[in-house]
Amino acid sequence: MFIGRQDELRELRTALTESGMCVLTGPPGIGKSALAAALALPGTWWVSLAGSSADPGELAATLAAGLRARMGNPQVTDIIELFAERIAGEPEPSLLIVDDIPALTEEIIDHLIVRTAGRRLRTVLITNRVPGVPAPVLELGPMAAADAAELLGSDDADLLDVLGGHPMALRLAGLALRKHSPADLADRLSGVASPITVLLRDRFDGLGESSLRVLRFSALSSPAALPPGVLRLLLGRPGAEEAVEELHRELLADGALRVHPVVRDTARRHLPPVDWTALARRLADAVIDHPWSDPDESFLVSRHAARLAGRPDLPLAIVDRLHRRVITLREPVLTVPHHRELAERHFDDPEVLVEAAERMRDVGQIDEARDYADRAGPLATDPALRHRARLLLAELLDELGDTARADHLWTLLTGSTDTQLRFLRSRRLRGRYDEARRGLAEFIDRYEIRHAMFDQVQLAHLELARNEIEVGAQPEARRRAARVIAAHAHPDLQGHTTVAEAVRVLTDARLTPPLTDPRDDRPVWEETESELRELRARYTGSYGPRHTLTLSLAVAHGETLTALGRLGDTLQRVREDVLDRFVPEHPVRFRAEMVLGFAAARSHRNADAAEHFAGAFHGFRAVLGDVHPNTLRAELALGVALKLTGRRGGARHMLHVVRHAPGSVGIGTDLFLQSAFGSGLSVFPSWLWRRLTPPARE
Template sequence: MLDETIDRSRRRELAALHDALTGQPGTCVLTGPPGVGRTALAAAYAETFPGAARWVSLAGSSADPDEMAATFAAGLRARTGNPPVADAVAEFAERVAAGPEPTLLVVDDIPGELTAELIDRLSLPEAGGQLRTVLITGRDTPGLPVPTVELGPIGTALGGHPMALRLAGGDLTAMAARLDAETVSPVVVLVRDRLDRLGDAACRLLRVAALSSPAALPAGLIRLFLGASAEQAVAELTRELLATSDGGACQVHPLVRDIARQHLPPVDWTALARQFADAVLDHPWSVPLESFLVARHATRLAGRPDLPDAVVDRLHRRVIAHHQPAGEAALVLPHHRELAERHFDDPEVLIAAARVMRARGEPEEAKDHADRAVPLATDPATRHAARLLLVECLEEIGDTTRADALWTLLGAADGPDAAAFLRARRLRGHLDEARTGLTGLIDRLGTGSAVFHQAQEAQLELARTELDLGAQSEARRRAARVIAEYTARHLTDHATAVAAIDLIGDARFTVAPAEPDDDLAGELLRLRDRYAGAHGRRHRLTLALAVAHAEAERREKTLLAVRDDVRDRFPLEHSARSRTELLLGFAAARGRRNEDARDHFTDALHGFRAVLGDTHPNTLRAELALGVALKLTGGRGAARHMLHVLRHAPASVGIGTDLFLQSAFGSGLSVFPSWLWRRLTPQARE
């Protein structure tokens, strides 16, 4: 009878989960109190899913959104075998998008509040329609932008708690009579019953789970800690329904962990933590998934004040070494902070901490650590590194007076730090100085293979400067040459090549009807085809180049060929998506498909406004085009959009409005009164 009740309830819950995942956006939140069976339900659904399933647990993370996102990235990297890429999340999204079957991603044990932003970071919209995501949390989740499936009690016996029902077994009547006299919840009593009959090794394992991270205990770590009794302890906990085993890793239920901490006989917790820390440090940290879990336990142990300083030091350094190649700065920053406090007179430690702080958007704190490192450094190379880091932090916080003095001391204008100096000049707005300096630097570097990467980085920085100066054609061509140089060397995934592709698709480039640029279009077509062959047609870099090629070619069929993939892979806020919508709007307007044009311009305005703000030229172009389309289709809001453009366009941008409107809408503009036409077109006023 109990099994039938549970099965019937499970079938209803599985149907609700399936319904929540099959619509848009393909993400749902699974919630309910501890022990209600959220993880078991997701596992049951994964067994019926037609594609592959990936499972990432955030157990052991804090509730900070950045740390949760970083733990997610590290867990996904471990689950996919530590791919040698800078961004494992983007790499996973690309694999899913290119796969022949859909993928189910389950993100379990989310400890903090779920917000729309965090859901976006964890559900990977860039993977497109191939991904379905289940986010599991125990917190209340009101007002979320995705469907929620809330699990509740099953029947009335034992409070309907699924874990209590399973622990009780079949004789619920006798068990209920016994539990009526208890002052604690049924599940607590039932867990205590099972704890009382455990062997020593299983109890020892439970105590370790109680003092360490909530993350699963990997098999290799359990063997180091328990020796020959490891497998027996895990099997006993699993048999008693106090833990689950996945690939040898032992996941103790959170309720069991809390009850065990209170119920099991007291022990010397400091001695136990020291023994477990020794096992963590002795672990080889070589298997990706085990290493991820061991790092979670090392992080928790490193926060214990009762461990010796030398042990805590080693724990901090092991976690940093584990995450450093992957660049999960949010996970290593607390460890760098602690080491910097412990070793306040070690310039190497201070510099390492400052670099991570700067990467995490903490330039003030990074500046303080670099400042402390400069006088402590006795080695010239270390002192130079500290000064360069310090001056870059000063630039970020706006202390230009002190930064100028340091640049002079470094001799950066024509020395080895010239690229960093000239980047700082660009960011300060000294664009002509930056362009002249970068041109000279590129000439001095030449074309030798020893300076290839340095020269290409300088070329890309010059392209950014040209974009800021309004030399858009030169900027795009230069960025395309950088991509071509890396492509010729089969380095299509190099960070500089990826940055150049991002620059080519920068939202700030003017998007307006114009004559095709055949030379640039040909180069971008060749690059697009190379990336399609190396990465696939739907890869985000291939699509970014395809959109840039479509812009240069100005042909609707080129845009239509990538439209569906762009919409599937990029959100509205991505510049490639916004630019595509605007160009499709132009094409629809020229074809007198004014309603289609209106829809495209609406999406383009949303994207540009989110990235560039209300008054950037591209935002105003999209808003102006939308206003015209609304007027031509009888839609509401045309006057509001026009007035906004009137207030901002003449003062902020030479928008070329007459050519813009005539080439996009042609004779349809006769619906506008002459006074409005004169206000909108500077050349008409002249």
């Protein structure tokens, strides 16, 4: 039962309502976790980062791994994105509590806040130390006198004064009052440096052997909770159940059997000495033998395996197995140190080396990945493993610019369709667009009629779309990506990873075609508008209106309507969700502002149009630079809008476009802007139109 802290609870609720997040801080045992738990929102997600270092990347990866476990260990790469989509689909606000953060800085906050979940996710960050962060901070201190007396179960002034309003000390003292009078307990605790330590030692003295062993196991391993499955392996089912019940009753562990850090530290210092190496060996055996059925338990087991793998007093064979247990996690940042350790221990094992190379590539350690892949190839006797090592090495060499050596490897790599696609991708990355285009077109022609090759053909279409983007054929790429999405119209395929990637291609800012005169290709735009409208409706029904795929399709649909001159207000209705769900630097936000700007201009609301174009221009400039075509298109539109409203800066923006715009920026822009702004464009100088319009269209 939660007692007291009503003022703090109201302050916490207010901070979460106004800011969406709050940092809870205070000394150990002061009741931070209990206060967060008292919020009791309908959907609460709790992840402990106990045992993590203060590295922001490791903390973020641990949060991701914890969320993955609580979501049932889905086999997806980006668990944070999946979590954000689940939160966005909930009808009521959800609460994320991130506990046991070792320290908190502005950078760590950026890594732990799931901004893409939007305003419906409230986040509480719990830590002991806050050196100063740009976030609402609620620092817990001693409890008020009346609340402290209620929690203690006594109003003895002397005892309350000794305990100092500390919730953990009050709860422990409340148990001690079953055997001692308030006066005797106050005398006993008076003058000691740490009343909590004395009270904990009293609790230790009455514990059974199974509970004492649990405390020792906790003291030598990770601060993460000890999974019940591990305890059953260590103590047997009756002993484990007895220990869990007793430790919870004696306030030494919570319901999830997470031993409080103060309890762990006291147990380490004050319990009678034991053979810690033998104890670590037993715990390591249980961690290794733990079954895999429960995702939550497996996540905790990996936390303990990671800590035990660093002990120098364990046999190397056991340490190896502990490292292998950790690398089953899907978060590369957490597994890289263990892959690296295994690769050094097993420098002649090609499978270990290939796995290490793949993880190093995932985290951007390209040179190290190349070295491991290079060593693995000659060692591999299995043809499939040798092929895997060579294929990985060829791609890594391409990324590092060693094209001569990569070409030699590509000549040795033949056979699978996956290899063909990865080879053609390498051609695109090298800038050999014609070769990539021809190869992809042949691949699609050869396999498109084969049902078994559906997935590979759709991947080839997406790769060809990326190739078309880079050669300036954005409309073709856009239509190709839309066809890939349409090909997954069956309900069983709508959640396919290829669909998400196709929407990303479709909505990428660099893919956005110049909004040219729709008469050039009106039938295609009509077809595209119809497809996107149906897709948007389908995804709204399947995933909800706030899903990022749905919102991305809404923006793309708004662009097709704009190109057809049917602006409407459909995008205006979802603008708030677009701004909420996409991070500030996401191109979808800027593209939405562009479309809304044209809609406002068409309605002769030029001041509103200028605001939308300004948002698009500043966003594109921050992400893509001053002279990217998308930035220049937005700046041109902004200049026109400012000119029409009589505000300063319009001519300056237009002249900047004149100086830096390639011909592609102006293709059809005159016709489109004239259709958007109407006759007001008489203020726009004809010499600028001539400068922006290539000779071929004059």
